[in-house]
Amino acid sequence: MKFVFIGPPGAGKGTQAERICAENNIKQLSTGDILRHNVKIGSELGKVAKEYMTSGRLVPDNLIIDMIKEELNSPLYSNGFLLDGFPRTIPQAQAFDELLQKFNTKIDLVLLLDVSDEEIITRISGRRICKTCNRVFHVVFNPPPDPKECDKGICDIYQRDDDKEETVRHRLEVYHNQTKPLVEYYSSQSLVAHIDGIGSLDEVYDRIKSHFPSKV
Secondary structure (H helix, E strand, O other): EEEEOOOOOOHHHHHHHHHHHHHHHOOEOOOOHHHHHHHHHOHHHHHHHHOOOHHHHOOOOHHHHHHHHHHHOOOHOOOOOOOOOOOOOOHHHHHHHHHHOOOOOOOEEEEEEEOOOHHHHHHHHOOEOOOOOOOOOEEEOOOOOOOOOOOOOOOOOOOOOHHOHHHHHHHHHHHHHHHHHHHHHHOOHHHHEEOOOOOOOHHHHHHOOOOOOOOO
């Protein structure tokens, strides 16, 4: 099975993606990992990509697609894959569809994890981290301990810049602007399954699983 997984930052896609892949014997296809691997090993595609990256430019879609093409030749993906974080735009989705046609296959399902903006803001902006032990806390769901209770010294709790409300709202705005046309693109192919992302990990996974075609 071939899945595309879409959802806002902080929706819990990472945890659910791991479970989907583990329980269905498919591999997560990370374009970021593929890009970093090609740069690290110095492949021809990686060398070209590095030139863009070192100059601060975005790596072109066609280069990313070429890397994915090379990756899909691996037997690791013989049972399928789950894409998280790609495609992000209509041109990327169209190029990926064309690539899959060359492999005589297609996307089977697009999972859209729905979580409200306010819930995402609560989840992310409430996160706190201890500089001493790197433990992650939450001001509502898992409050930080007394400053003297850190097992590696005195707790030094802080909030990452990426977790601040203003930053989270900007990330959500970017997500919605990118995702809306992408959802419309896949909806026109009757591929999108809307998943309520509120609840326990098991509850959300059961909702996801209920959309799997019978052969999964």
